[in-house]
Amino acid sequence: MERQFDEELRALKEKLLRMAALAEESINYAVSGLMDRNEGLAHKVFEVEEQINRLDIEIDQKCFELLALKQPMARDLRLIVSADRIGRELERIGDQAVNIAQRALEILKFPALKPLIDLPRLAGLAQDMVRDSINAFVNRDDNLAREICKRDDEVDTLNNQIFRELLTYMMQDPRNIERAVDLILVGRHLERVADHSTNISEDVIYLVKGKSIKHHCETRDFSET
């Protein structure tokens, strides 16, 4: 009985790993579509999204089944609750990739505004955060999880820099405005991917430590409040 339960937990973790790999792949397609000006790559995101959504429903059901039928205690219970939460974050990372792909398809209707340098860097940071947060989950590595939370600031800083640069393009020539706004939104979507990875990392810390560090992990700047 117990071995069967362990087997089911292992299968659950594997589903999450697969979902994380798809989420990462999906961002990759979306950003490469934009960078290489390749609509086909952007369209692949919609295919991957369907696979992500199927896995999302499977994970939901599996978590509920394990909670209902096995009545797990303490450590296993935390694992299942975390898996449920992490599944939802990955699903939303997939949604962000869809948003980026949709933006990319808009952007590709017009000539390139500028060579994109910081945006792929931002995408790289966000993708690393997705991958590492899932590794932290699988290896129950709360130190890695804490480190990922800190990277969120780096992402925000780089995105702000991208934002400021694109503003200058808009100021220079109104014909740049639409494309620049679309690129700003791509930056925002990547920032959201990083946010979701931070949420996953917080879930990992909860899983390992049994305590929530939410609302402490982030070092937001509310200096005036």
Add this chain to the structure above:
Amino acid sequence: MERQFDEELRALKEKLLRMAALAEESINYAVSGLMDRNEGLAHKVFEVEEQINRLDIEIDQKCFELLALKQPMARDLRLIVSADRIGRELERIGDQAVNIAQRALEILKFPALKPLIDLPRLAGLAQDMVRDSINAFVNRDDNLAREICKRDDEVDTLNNQIFRELLTYMMQDPRNIERAVDLILVGRHLERVADHSTNISEDVIYLVKGKSIKHHCETRDFSET
């Protein structure tokens, strides 16, 4: 024993209701701060956020406790899993209010770009969705929940209209660009509030029907895929 459990479930629901009321209040402060050009109102959002975060942690702990100690079955289990998920959505609605307040404080540094008409309408739609989705949860009203999911399209359409209008302001005069971009981002944050309410509505349908309708509720336009 059973009555005590019912009592605890009731208390959990009440916490969620309080959290929802705070989330709504928070959006109200953020948007009113922007509309009335009142920094004090925008700053109130940061105070409310702390209350929301405290409730979020309390709900997390309560859900886990109920899962661990009471080993609930079927219907109660679904209620607790849903409460856990809905708490997380409300917490993020609070985060969006913080984002709007931060934008508002930026926007208030400069004279008003234009009279804001559609943005408060968008805010109203988003706030109604928050309130109604929690009512759907409390009353286990899956019909209301389904109806809320549909409203998400209305929000997207209105936000796109706002976006297009602000683009024209940017084209007219580069001095409008920064403020217009900030207003575009406020629109995006409100759209996210509506998304979170849609997620809550999906959770309500799961709670009532015992089946996930995720990825069907949304009628996204992937016409080319």
